[in-house]
Amino acid sequence: MPTSDSFGRTRALLDELKLHTVCESARCPNHWECWSKGTATFMIAGDRCTRACHFCAVTTARPFALEADEPARVAEATRRMRLKHVVITAVARDDLTDGGAEHFRQTIEAVRALNPSTVIEVLTPDFNDSDQAIDTVLAATPHIFNHNLETVRRLTPSVRSRATYDRSLSVLAKVKARRAGEIYTKSGLMLGLGETEPELFAALADLRSAGCDILTLGQYLQPTLKHLSVTEFVAPEKFARYGEQARQMGFVHVASGPMVRSSYHADEFTLPESFGAANPE
DSSP states (O other): OOOSHHHHHHHHHHHHTTOEEHHHHTTOTTHHHHHHTTOOEEEESOSEESOOOTTOOSEESOOOOOOTTHHHHHHHHHHHTTOSEEEEEEOOOTTSTTTTHHHHHHHHHHHHHHOTTSEEEEEOOOGGGOHHHHHHHHTTOOSEEEOOOBSOTTTHHHHSSSOOHHHHHHHHHHHHHHHTTTOEEEEEEEEOSSOOHHHHHHHHHHHHHTTOOEEEEEEOOOSSTTSOOOOOOOOHHHHHHHHHHHHHHTOSEEEESTTOOTTTTGGGSOOOGGGGGGSOO
């Protein structure tokens, strides 16, 4: 539970600027900690998703129209919170021709204009693997492009809605191919859904083959009784071992633990000093 005034200030700021966060919409267990530290993951394009993944607590419903001033509001929140590292995610918007890619681009550019030194990480849907949508987001040159694989190949059909294992790998591979040396790619998996260790390591190998640089591994927690049940609570020692194995496989940064989520402590990954030269100021 909140233990500092920072939580209240974060809550008030988000309310004032009428912003959604994945922290709330996805019922993240780290909600209190992050807000108490004055950090949050902004969720753009509304809080209604066009997909119904069986693990996710975000509401599935017909989305509202995009808000033209939302990019500016996210940029202002980033400025007021003095974020050195901002994470921008979105619901899946299959109702839009570009899946919301242009809205991502506008938000990235607005954040950079007002916060030129802030590291910008995006956590995107798969955009149905559209080259044009991917290129639209990349045109704004985020520092980190995150798209989650979520689970192993065998379990993907029962865990994710419409998304496919190979499509997610394709998105990550395309991003790396288009911006090699200029962007870090990132992905994550939930554990405890019934995957085996060989399946997990096969998924990690597939991510490395797609050029994925950064990895998160966390424990799946059932958000409501209507969602998938937890098959296993993975021991912290196993998470530590999986994290070490991932580093040996070549991931440059790994966060692996029961409470780890895609954006949890994202700012602990530090960009090399030379990396900034590849990105516009």
